[in-house]
Amino acid sequence: MHQQQFYIDGQWVEPAGPARRDVINPATEAAVGAIAMGTAADVDRAVAAARAAFPAFAATSREDRLDLLARILDAYKKRYDDMARAICTEMGAPLKALAGSGQAGSGLAHFKAAAAALRDFSFERSQGSTRILREPIGVCALITPWNWPANQMACKVAPALAAGCTMVLKPSELAPLSALILAEILDDAGLPAGVFNLVNGDGEGVGAPLSAHHDVDMVSFTGSTRAGKLVMQTAADTVKKVALELGGKSANILLDDADFPRMVKLGVLTLLTNSGQNCNAPSRLLVPENRLDEVEAIAAAALAKVVVGDPLADSTTMGPLANDAQFRRVQQLIELGIAEGAKLVAGGPGRPDGMVQGFFTRPTIFSRVTNAMTIAREEIFGPVLSILPYRDEDDAVRIANDTPYGLSGYVASADIQRARGVARRLRTGNVHLNGAPVDLNAPFGGYKQSGLGREWGAWGLEEFLETKAIIGYGVDD
DSSP states (O other), X not given: OOTTOEEETTEEEOOSSOOEEEEEETTTTEEEEEEEOOXXXXXXXXXXXXXXXXXXXXXXXXXXXXXXXXXXXHHHHHTHHHHHHHHHHHHOOOIIIIIIIIIHHHHHHHHXXXXXXXXXXXXXXXXXXXXXXXXXXXXEEXXXXXXSHHHHHHHHHHHHHHXXXXXXXXXXXXXXXXXXXXXXXXXXXXXXXXXXXXXXXXXXXXXXXXXXXXXXXXXXXXXXXXXXXXHHHHHGGGTOEEEEEOOOOOEEEEXXXXXXXXXXXXXXXXHHGGGGXXXXXXXXXXXXXXXXXXXXXXXXXXXXXXXXXXXXXXTOSBOOOSSHHXXXXXXXXXXXXXXXXXXXXXXXXXXXXTOOSSSOOOOEEEESOOTTSHXXXXXXOSSEEEEEEESSHHHXXXXXXXXXXXXXXXXXXXXXXXXXXXXXXXXXXXXXXXXXXOOXXXXXXXXXXXXXXXXXXXXXXXXXXXXXXXXXXXXXX
């Protein structure tokens, strides 16, 4: 693997500077490699390659880009196991339970979804004698996080390619191995030189120069709300388009007629997927106040079945947190939940019993939480569930919306009409009813401080397009 090189203009090249950073396996805390850390000079070189490649790639036909996506899908399938193992190694997702299915699989699925969207997308239409065109926006900076590497790279790269854009990808420096494999996949698929470029590095060294670059037309960023604000500020001087998919603090409302044994268990297990490191995690479980004891018992029983351990073991259902900084943050917030008076139902501070290394955290459930507590306000991004009581349906909606975030939400009821009605009142970008899974062809993105714009499917493709009106074009015969 080209761990200490960058992929620029169709070639693996040496970095401009000498800086290197170890890649840490979060299960062992041991280095499993090292990457080069990019600089503004590397960014300049990558952006120049993308700018030079743009005119020709933007002019390719729909059929050409569909053929390219088909070749990428074939190449991805050949490297599927490598992608899964890289994700397991770099951020700790259990190989069998998650890295080899949900994580690597989501990347493949987004390339399929982009191809389907491209196949049916209308790039031109007439409005009287005016012709409306949708054209590729240009050179795109794609900045992705460490928690779902293949998913978040693919849901940007695939629609950008489908739109006819060229790009520079900066993956997380904490989980860069999967990005190197993706670059190899794209190279194997015969992507034209300069269309896709990869520069590793951190936010200061690579992310900021990319966001500010005068030859970058758009920044698509996924990460924390704090970092998203910095991206917006950095991009402002050049008035480029900024698309943001940021944090969340999603409410999971169980109405009083819901199937509590099923939905409480599902809520716990959904939260613990990926060790709780999901921006749309149902981290606030809202239940009728007269059923708290029942819910606490069901939740504790569900948590007891979770197997925390070696990500390579087939029996493991939850691996470590992805890095040391996240481990320390989650530990601090668990301690704060106790200090602020929440009831500790299960779990608590520290590693699971018998574990002395790795960023493993005890999955934890708090109850009797109020929405004023820190654990109910801040995105913990770990395996920590807060159970909040509500008085009635209006109170549940009020609590759910009382957050600076608005990425996702969950509603369960035996009456689908009632669930739909509550969903319409939630200020979130998407809502799951009665345990419905994600839909990769539906728009994904948030209200409020959860972001700007939408990803996935046709909505993801639209993000990478500009709109042009040719007035006086005339009417087609």
